[in-house]
Structures are given as structure tokens and as C-alpha cells.
Amino acid sequence: MIRAILIFNNHGKPRLSKFYEHYTEDTEQQIIRETFHLVSKRDENVCNFLEGGMLIGGSDYKLIYRHYATLYFVFCVDSSESELGILDLIQVFVETLDKCFENVCELDLIFHVDKVHNILAEMVMGGMVLETNMNEIIMQVDAQNKMEKSEAGIAGAPARAVSAVKNMNLPEMPRNINIGDISIKVPNLPSFK
Amino acid sequence: MSPSVPLQEMIRAIRSARTQCEERGVIQRECAAIRAQFRQADNGGRSHNLAKLLYVHMLGYPAHFGQMECVRMIASSRYSEKRVGYLGAMMLLDEKQDASLLITNSIKNDLSHSNQYVQSLALCTLACMGSAEMCRDLAPEIDRLLRASNSYIKKKAALCAVHIVRKVHELGELFAPAARSLLSEKNHGVLHGAVVLITELCERSSESLERFRKTVPDLVQIMKGLVISGYSPEHDVAGISDPFLQVRLLRLLRILGRNNETASDAMNDLLAQVATNTDSTKTVGNAVLYETVLTVLDIKSESGLRVLAVNILGRFLLNNDRNIRYIAMTSLQKIVGTDHNAVQRHRGTIVDCLKDQDASVKRRALDLSLALVSASNIRSMMKELLLFLSSCPPELRSQAANGIFTAAERYVRDETVPNLIQLITNTSELHCYTVHKLYRALLSDISQQSLVQVACWCIGEYGDLLLRGDCQEVEPMQVCEDDVLDALETVLQSHMSSTATRGFALTATMKLSTRITDNVDRIRSIVSIYGSCIDLELQQRAVEYNALFKKYDHMRYAKKDSTHFCCCGVILFCSVNSFAFNVILEPECEQLTMHVLTLYGLTL
Numbered sequence: 001m002i003r004a005i006l007i008f009n010n011h012g013k014p015r016l017s018k019f020y021e022h023y024t025e026d027t028e029q030q031i032i033r034e035t036f037h038l039v040s041k042r043d044e045n046v047c048n049f050l051e052g053g054m055l056i057g058g059s060d061y062k063l064i065y066r067h068y069a070t071l072y073f074v075f076c077v078d079s080s081e082s083e084l085g086i087l088d089l090i091q092v093f094v095e096t097l098d099k100c101f102e103n104v105c106e107l108d109l110i111f112h113v114d115k116v117h118n119i120l121a122e123m124v125m126g127g128m129v130l131e132t133n134m135n136e137i138i139m140q141v142d143a144q145n146k147m148e149k150s151e152a153g154i155a156g157a158p159a160r161a162v163s164a165v166k167n168m169n170l171p172e173m174p175r176n177i178n179i180g181d182i183s184i185k186v187p188n189l190p191s192f193k
Numbered sequence: 194m195s196p197s198v199p200l201q202e203m204i205r206a207i208r209s210a211r212t213q214c215e216e217r218g219v220i221q222r223e224c225a226a227i228r229a230q231f232r233q234a235d236n237g238g239r240s241h242n243l244a245k246l247l248y249v250h251m252l253g254y255p256a257h258f259g260q261m262e263c264v265r266m267i268a269s270s271r272y273s274e275k276r277v278g279y280l281g282a283m284m285l286l287d288e289k290q291d292a293s294l295l296i297t298n299s300i301k302n303d304l305s306h307s308n309q310y311v312q313s314l315a316l317c318t319l320a321c322m323g324s325a326e327m328c329r330d331l332a333p334e335i336d337r338l339l340r341a342s343n344s345y346i347k348k349k350a351a352l353c354a355v356h357i358v359r360k361v362h363e364l365g366e367l368f369a370p371a372a373r374s375l376l377s378e379k380n381h382g383v384l385h386g387a388v389v390l391i392t393e394l395c396e397r398s399s400e401s402l403e404r405f406r407k408t409v410p411d412l413v414q415i416m417k418g419l420v421i422s423g424y425s426p427e428h429d430v431a432g433i434s435d436p437f438l439q440v441r442l443l444r445l446l447r448i449l450g451r452n453n454e455t456a457s458d459a460m461n462d463l464l465a466q467v468a469t470n471t472d473s474t475k476t477v478g479n480a481v482l483y484e485t486v487l488t489v490l491d492i493k494s495e496s497g498l499r500v501l502a503v504n505i506l507g508r509f510l511l512n513n514d515r516n517i518r519y520i521a522m523t524s525l526q527k528i529v530g531t532d533h534n535a536v537q538r539h540r541g542t543i544v545d546c547l548k549d550q551d552a553s554v555k556r557r558a559l560d561l562s563l564a565l566v567s568a569s570n571i572r573s574m575m576k577e578l579l580l581f582l583s584s585c586p587p588e589l590r591s592q593a594a595n596g597i598f599t600a601a602e603r604y605v606r607d608e609t610v611p612n613l614i615q616l617i618t619n620t621s622e623l624h625c626y627t628v629h630k631l632y633r634a635l636l637s638d639i640s641q642q643s644l645v646q647v648a649c650w651c652i653g654e655y656g657d658l659l660l661r662g663d664c665q666e667v668e669p670m671q672v673c674e675d676d677v678l679d680a681l682e683t684v685l686q687s688h689m690s691s692t693a694t695r696g697f698a699l700t701a702t703m704k705l706s707t708r709i710t711d712n713v714d715r716i717r718s719i720v721s722i723y724g725s726c727i728d729l730e731l732q733q734r735a736v737e738y739n740a741l742f743k744k745y746d747h748m749r750y751a752k753k754d755s756t757h758f759c760c761c762g763v764i765l766f767c768s769v770n771s772f773a774f775n776v777i778l779e780p781e782c783e784q785l786t787m788h789v790l791t792l793y794g795l796t797l
Contacts, residue, residue: 133382
């Protein structure tokens with residue numbers, strides 16, 4: 001069983017924290033700090049497994065982590081999970097995020113933390129691995145996002161119109177429109193942006 | 194509108210705060226705004242506020258005032274609001290909060306919703322934080338979903354059922370039939386969920402275990418399909434077909450085959466096939482191989498297969514990848530009790546891992562090395578372990594020291610007392626000095642067993658030198674017979690003295706009976722008391738000494754010097770303490786010696 005999934009950056013700031021066992025808020029923050037402390041001490045070429053810290057349950061639990069650029073992905077698991085399997089699961093998770101966000105970076109995780117939660121919910125449920133097939137996960141997440149968008153309905157129209165215009169590629173405005181012998185001078189329109 | 198836009202603005206504001214104090218200020222302002230908005234009855238942007246609150250919660254600030262809002266959002270009819278509401282419930286609520294009971298009804302309704310994504314939200318939340326009461330209420334719903342729904346819902350329902358079984362063990366019976374039928378599904382996600390559910394049921398109750406043993410052929414079939422079948426692009430991970438499912442199946446087979454001959458036989462072929470065919474150049478291949486090895490070692494497999502498994506572990510130990518070495522040592526640790534000799538073969542590699550840079554690998558190597566210490570390799574192992582102790586990281590020091598001490602206790606015989614006695618006997622010029630010094634030491638402290646034993650022996654042997662009192666090297670001290678007997682009696686009666694020490698004291702008392710003249714009766718009474726002692730060793734000695742008193746009293750002073758009783762004492766001493774002393778036999782003592790020996794049932 002997976003006890004917790006944590007993503008934090010090289011300075012220990014949490015980017016995602018999902019606990020499958022109940023802890024108080026203070027304890028959760030302490031666990032994040034303790035895990036960061038344990039994981040950041042590790043060299044680059046040592047193995048990816050660590051015994052868990054005191055707070056998360058001690059030596060019965062293992063921390064399996066992977067370091068990608070500025071982020072640490074840490075899964076805290078007990079002995080019923082296969083260590084190498086979880087390592088692969090982290091890889092699948094990161095690849096899925098990459099597909100969903102188009103070359104994911106830390107900023108994507110910061111500003112779309114709810115989306116990351118939704119993706120994670122399709123992979124791990126109640127501390128157990130649910131789905132490991134990347135295409136299946138992405139398919140489900142897309143369907144759910146579509147549902148949300150369609151629900152926005154009329155209320156969402158102005159916002160969508162604004163974002164559509166902002167992204168529109170306006171061709172260069174002609175200064176003069178010459179049709180036959182009519183010449184129209186186009187006034188200077190204010191920029192949409 | 195999705196909750197993301199206002200959320201992003203808040204995140205931007207928080208990130209632009211330059212100090213912790215500023216950040217706190219921003220967050221407090223935002224929380225106040227959110228609180229105010231929650232209190233408003235109908236609000237278009239509800240989901241934004243809750244999303245903001247959850248972000249703030251992740252950073253560590255209190256967010257409990259959002260709990261009721263979660264409950265309200267879950268009951269809403271809009272999907273976006275439900276989604277955030279359920280996420281909030283998973284993060285903020287737990288079974289101890291009263292609010293969690295309020296969502297039970299919502300979950301119940303959502304489980305029968307027409308939209309599968311709403312159903313999945315409800316299942317996810319129930320599996321995450323469902324309390325025992327909630328689980329009991331909703332178990333029949335989950336069972337229904339396990340049987341009749343699409344594969345997306347079935348796989349989620351299976352894992353939800355696992356959570357329910359963990360919370361309320363009795364409900365395992367309810368899910369068993371559905372779990373069995375799920376094994377015939379084709380969808381890998383559902384199969385995976387079904388295998389996890391069956392694993393949980395088998396671990397919980399032995400009746401389930403018996404029942405599910407019958408599914409071993411089906412499981413073997415599924416596994417064969419995965420291993421042999423051709424390339425299947427949707428489940429392929431680096432060339433292996435759905436390794437996650439393979440690993441789960443192997444684990445379940447392990448549980449079913451443990452302690453059961455028939456089940457183990459059915460799996461032997463499959464395990465051999467997996468072990469030889471799996472590609473071990475990638476991590477996924479190694480994950481499957483590792484699980485296979487663990488299974489082989491845990492069930493009643495045939496010996497050829499076991500040898501193959503341990504060899505695979507040995508290969509892992511030599512792998513360049515530290516991860517592989519780490520897990521190889523973890524699994525060797527599990528089997529070191531049962532297949533000790535097989536693991537001993539890899540002792541060299543394991544001891545080398547003690548010098549690895551990685552702290553985790555060092556820890557595993559230490560555990561395994563301590564488990565491999567045996568009487569034959571103790572010297573070389575100790576050398577390595579002591580070297581390790583001098584340079585190991587601080588968190589491992591106590592464990593290493595503890596292990597070294599335990600090994601020392603188990604394998605090292607304590608030869609101090611006999612060696613010291615031998616030394617004393619051989620330096621005859623120091624007998625007087627030695628006995629005086631040891632007597633004084635005995636008077637001051639009788640807690641150190643080895644010292645007391647040597648002191649008693651010396652008093653018994655050289656008591657006459659002690660009583661004579663004229664020794665050059667020590668300051669003169671008048672020691673009378675009563676004092677000596679008092680000292681020996683104190684040792685006999687003290688609760689600090691071990692049985693061996695008491696034996697020494699009793700023998701010494703007995704030996705003194707030839708060296709002293711006035712207090713023989715006292716000695717006789719002391720010795721006879723121990724004739725009814727509970728400890729068998731002491732009782733035997735006391736009874737035999739008594740017999741010597743009665744039968745051979747006339748021989749006590751036959752010779753002026755004490756060689757007779759010296760010789761008897763030595764023989765008695767030899768037989769009861771198994772020291773390798775030379776037995777001095779003089780012709781006059783022969784008769785006495787033979788009597789003594791028959792008393793002991795010994796022959797020379």
C-alpha cells in the first residue's frame with residue numbers, strides 16, 4: 001500500500017502532497033520537511049530506495065524516489081509493494097504528466113495542481129495502484145476535462161471568446177483598402193492586447 | 194469556468210511574495226476572502242474558492258473551515274463543483290470529523306449516477322477516506338458495481354472493495370464470489386484490481402485462501418498469456434507485457450502456493466519459464482524476475498528451481514545498478530533463515546557491499562552480514578565488521594555495535610577463570626600473596642562472578658597460607674578461620690552469586706576442612722545444608738561431600754600434608770568443572786581415589 005505521494009522541488013517547497021493515511025496538518029508538513037531532508041542528502045548515483053523517516057512509520061516503510069531536474073517525486077510505500085514496480089510507476093506518472101501538459105515543467109505543476117491531482121486519481125486510488133497504461137489514463141482524464149468544459153455552458157462564453165481572440169493570429173492590417181476606384185483609409189485600431 | 198484561472202492569480206500573488214512573512218500576509222487575506230465567500234449562500238465561483246483553499250492547505254496553512262463547503266459542493270449537481278468537492282473531502286476530511294458522515298448519502302447517490310465519471314469520483318473518495326460505518330453502508334452498492342458495469346467502473350470498484358475489506362474484515366465474504374468472476378475479464382485494469390482484491394481476501398482469512406486455491410490454474414493461464422504472447426503495444430513497458438500485472442499475479446501465486454504442495458506443483462513450470470525467459474537488461478525485467486525469485490523461495494518448489502532462484506539473486510548482487518543490488522540483499526535477508534548455505538556462498542560480495550558509498554546499500558549489507566555470522570567464519574567476519582564500525586555512518590553505529598556484541602556472546606567461550614587459575618597454580622612463589630590479595634578483594638565486593646570464583650578457589654587451595662598470615666608482600670592482617678568461613682558463607686548465600694560461583698564456594702569450604710582444625714563442625718553443617726538445595730549441581734556436591742565426611746573422616750589427617758585431599762579435591766574439581774588439570778595420583782591415595790571415582794561413577 002502506498003502511504004503518501006509527495007512532489008517537492010530542490011528547496012523543499014511542496015508541489016503536490018497526497019496522503020492515503022490520515023495525519024493532522026502539522027504532521028503532514030513535518031513529514032514533507034523530514035522527507036525532503038532525507039532525500040536531498042542523497043548523492044546522484046546512489047540507489048533510489050530509502051528507509052522511511054520516523055514520522056511516516058519508521059523502517060517498515062520505504063521511500064522510493066526519483067529526481068528529475070528540479071523536482072523530487074517521492075512515493076512512501078510499505079513492504080507489500082514491489083520496489084522496482086513503484087520505480088516504474090513513477091516513470092509512468094511523469095510520462096503521463098508530460099503528455100498531458102506538453103513538455104511538463106515545474107511551473108505547470110505549480111499552476112495546475114488540481115489537474116495533477118486528477119491525473120493522479122486515475123493512477124492510484126486509496127493507496128493502491130489502479131491503472132498503469134498511459135493511454136488509458138490520458139483518455140479518461142481528457143473525457144473528464146471535456147465534461148467539465150461542457151458544463152461551463154453560456155457562463156463560460158465570454159471568457160472563452162476573450163481567450164480565443166487573444167490567441168488569434170491576426171494578419172497584418174492593410175493601411176489602405178483599394179477596390180476598384182474606391183480607396184478607404186483604415187484608421188489605426190487599438191490593439192486587442 | 195474551470196477553477197483554474199482565479200486559482201492561478203492567487204498562486205502568482207503568493208509566489209511574488211518575497212519573504213515568509215509577506216506570504217503569510219497574502220494567504221491570510223485570501224483565506225479571509227474565501228471565508229466570507231463561503232458564508233454567502235449562492236455563489237457562482239464556489240469551486241474556485243475551494244481550489245484556492247486546497248492549495249493553501251498544501252502549503253501548510255489551516256484549512257478546516259472548508260470542510261462544510263466540501264460537503265455542500267459534493268451535493269451540487271455540477272460536475273466541476275463535485276470534482277473539487279470530492280478532492281477537498283479527500284484532503285480535509287477523515288473519519289474522525291463529523292462532516293465525513295454527512296457525505297455518505299451523497300456518495301450513495303453518486304454511486305448510482307448515470308455518468309460514469311461521477312460514479313468514479315464517489316468510488317475514489319470512498320476508497321481514500323471511507324470510515325467503517327460508511328463502508329458497511331455502501332458495501333452492497335460496491336458489490337453491485339463489481340458485477341454489472343463497464344470495465345472503467347469495475348476496476349475502481351475492485352480497489353474500493355479492497356479498502357472496505359481492510360476497514361471491515363467480515364465484509365470479505367461478501368466480495369468473494371464477485372472477485373472470482375472478475376478473473377475472466379480481459380481488461381488488464383480490471384484483472385489487476387481483481388488480483389489485488391483476491392490477494393487482500395486471502396491474506397485476511399484462511400477460508401478464502403482455501404477457496405481461492407482452486408483458481409491457481411486460471412492464474413497460471415493468465416500469466417502464461419502475458420509471458421508468451423506476442424507484442425501487445427498497449428500494455429508494453431520496455432518489451433515486457435504489462436509487468437505490473439505480472440508482478441501482482443506472481444505475488445498472489447506466492448500466497449496461494451505457500452505451504453501447499455499441489456498448488457506449488459501447478460506453478461513450477463510457469464515459474465521456471467518466467468525465470469528463464471524474462472529479459473533482465475531493463476529494470477522492468479528485473480522487477481518481474483525479482484518477484485519470481487521471491488515466489489520460488491517462498492512456496493514448496495523443487496530444488497532445481499530453488500537453485501536457479503538463488504543464482505538469479507547472486508547475479509543481481511553483481512549488477513552495476515545499485516537498486517538491483519539493494520533489492521537482491523533485501524530478498525537474501527528474507528531467505529537467510531531457511532537457505533543459509535546458499536546465501537553463505539555470496540558472503541564475499543555482501544561483505545564488499547559494506548564498503549559501498551550508498552548508505553542504503555550499507556545498511557542492507559550490515560543486516561545481512563550480521564545474519565551470516567556463524568562459528569566457522571566468525572574471525573574473518575569480525576575483522577570486516579570492526580573495520581566497518583570504525584568508518585560507518587553514525588546512524589548505523591549502534592546497530593553494528595549491537596550485532597558485534599551479540600555475535601561475541603554467542604560464539605566466544607569465556608576462558609578467563611580457568612586460565613587465571615592455571616597461571617596462579619604455576620607461580621608457586623606468589624601463592625601467599627595471591628591468596629591474601631584475593632581474600633581482601635572478596636571482602637570488599639562479591640558481585641563480579643569471575644573474580645569471586647578465582648578467589649574462592651584460591652582460598653580453598655591455599656587457605657593454610659592465608660591463615661598463617663605471614664606474607665612479605667602484603668601488609669599483615671590477622672585472618673582467623675571464622676573470618677574465612679564467614680566470607681565463603683556470604684558468597685554461598687548472596688543472591689548475586691551464580692550457581693557456578695556457589696559451586697566454587699562450596700568446594701572451597703570443603704577443601705578447607707583439611708586445612709583448618711577448629712571449625713570442622715561448622716564446615717560440616719554448611720555442607721549438609723546444601724544437601725537439600727534446589728539446584729541439582731550443588732545438591733549433588735553437598736551430598737557427596739557429606740559422604741566423604743562420614744566415610745573417610747579417619748583418613749583426613751592420615752598425612753600431615755594435604756596431598757590426599759588435595760588429590761581428591763582435584764579429581765572432584767576435574768569432574769565437576771571439566772578443567773584440564775593433571776591428576777596427581779600417589780600410590781597411598783589409590784584406594785581413596787578409587788572410592789571417590791566409584792562415587793562419581795567415573796573410570797580413569
